[in-house]
Amino acid sequence: MKKLMITTLVVVLGYVTPTSVINHALAQVQEQTQSVRVPAMRNRVYTQFARAQKIADEGNKAEGLAVLDSVKARISSLNEYERAMLWNFYGFMHYANDDLANAIANFNKVVAEQAIPQSLRLSTLYSLAQLSMQQEQYQQTIEYLTRWQAINTEPLTANQHVLFAQVYYQNKQYQQSLTSIERAIEIAEENSELAKENWLILQRANYYELGQPKQVTKVMEALVHHYSKPEYWLQLSGMYGEIGEQEKQLSVMETAYQNGFISKPQDIISLAQLYRLHHVPIKAAMLLSEAIDTGAIIANEKHLAMQAQAFIAAKESTKSIPVLKKAAEIAENGEFDAQLAQVYLNLAHWQLAIDAADTALKRGGVERTGNLHLIIGMAYFNLAKFNESLLAFKEAENITSSAKMAKQWTKYVEREQGQQLAMLARE
Structure with missing residues (x-):
């Protein structure tokens, strides 16, 4: 199985409105941690923050940043909480400008301040984790998440477990990723909710990386059951084959075909090969015949050979003749003429067998001319x-390859010829 790609889920920070930021600030201003008292935000500072945000929301981001710069120019007069909120506003504005490097730098300044509300520290660390993940800095993301979790007193939500799972996966820590994604799935089940499709995909990817094909198969069963997509049916069939459950492999593949999920040439060929493997060559022959007739697969030498051999294996040699003739017409050698000669011989069409064999010899390119x-x-x-x-x-x-049998036949023919001549002589 090929390695599955995981789409990174990053919760977008978004560009908040002046009202939401200021209301959040006012709600935090009275908050205290167990060891540090949070100083109040003074009205003049609050007014400048609100003005900067309003200007930015109206579309003039550069002027909004200029207002923050004017506050920063008097930074020595700001208390720790006001400084933290200044960096916080800078961070959001830089993020809105797609300047992730400056956004991260300013959010780091927020958490460097000591006297800030715990909720601000938590939300900022989580935002830093998300931004680092966007920049594919996975080890840094883990460090931010570890700091965030160390002070978080609330149980992790399913989505938060998923974020942990995704960053662990990207950092090649597959067992930790698996533990996190399975906890997210458990939370969903506890709430009578269905695990999201991308969660199951991540779970499958971890089992794959950990070399647990049976567990991969179980996840594929869930994906087929809950999110019935053509590729999941085909992948499940492949996994059944990998773990040695060939009957299920064929059953799933056949069901996928009946549901119209198989259309790619290689998948059709795979199903035909499964039919042959499970000793139902007539199904393989009919499948290939339909696919060639409809143009689903090209009537080239390879596919025609498979079709003809399926008919022969199904003891439908007569049906293989037009297929072999068609293949012989496009072939550059006499290989299909040679196969025709064998079919004609088996069907007791003696002269046709001779003609086909002669044609094969003249065209050449036959492996066993004997x-x-x-x-x-x-x-x-x-x-x-x-x-x-x-x-x-x-x-x-x-x-050499045919000498032994030829000598046996020579003796037999000479004996039969002698007996016939003797009978004629007696007459």
Whole structure:
């Protein structure tokens, strides 16, 4: 199985309104931690923050930043909480300008202040984790999340567990990622909710990286059950094959085909191969016939050969003849003519077998030419043309791979010819 890609889920910080920021600030101004008292935000500072935010919200971000710069110019007069809120406003404005580096730098200044509300420290650390993940700085993300979790007194939500799982996965810490994503799924189940599709995909990816194919298969079963997509059916079939459950592999693949989930040429070929593997060649033949007739797969030499061999394996040799003829028309050698000769011989069409074998020899490119001489010899023998038969077997004796059988046939033909001549003499 190929390695599955994980789409990173990052909760977007968003660009907040003046009202939301200021109301949040006012709510935090009275908050105290266990060891540090948070100083109040003075009205003149609050007014400047509100003005900066309002200007930025109206579309003039540069002027909004200029207002913050004017506050920063008097930074020595600000208390710790006011400084933290200044960095916080800078952070949001830089984020709105897609300047992640400056956003992160300013949010780091927020948490560097000591006398700030715990809720501000928590939300800022979480935002720093999200921004670091956006920049694919996964180890840094883990460090922010670790600091955040150390002071967080609330149980993690499912989405927060997912964030942990995603960053652990990206940092190649697959067992930790698996633990986090499975806790998110448990929380969803506890609330009678369905685990989100991308959660299951992440769970599957972790099991894959940890080399646990049976667990991968279980997750694929859930994806098929809850999010029935064509690719999930095909992947589940592949996983059943990987863990040795071939009957389920075929059953799932066949169901996917019946539901119209199989349309790609390679998937059709895979299903045909599964039919052959499970000794139902007639289904393989009919599948390939339909696919070729509808244009789902190209009628090239490879596919026609598969179709013909499926018919032959299903003891439907007559149906293989037009397929082999079509393949012979486009082939550059006599390989399909040679196969036709064998089919004609098996069907007791002696002259057709001779003609096809002769054509194969003339066109060349046949791996086992000795077999063609054997076919010609057998066909002539059945036509009671003993001399022609013996000449063909003589040719076969000159080829190592067919010499032993040719000698046996030569003795047999000579004996039969002798007996016939003796009968004629008595008459």
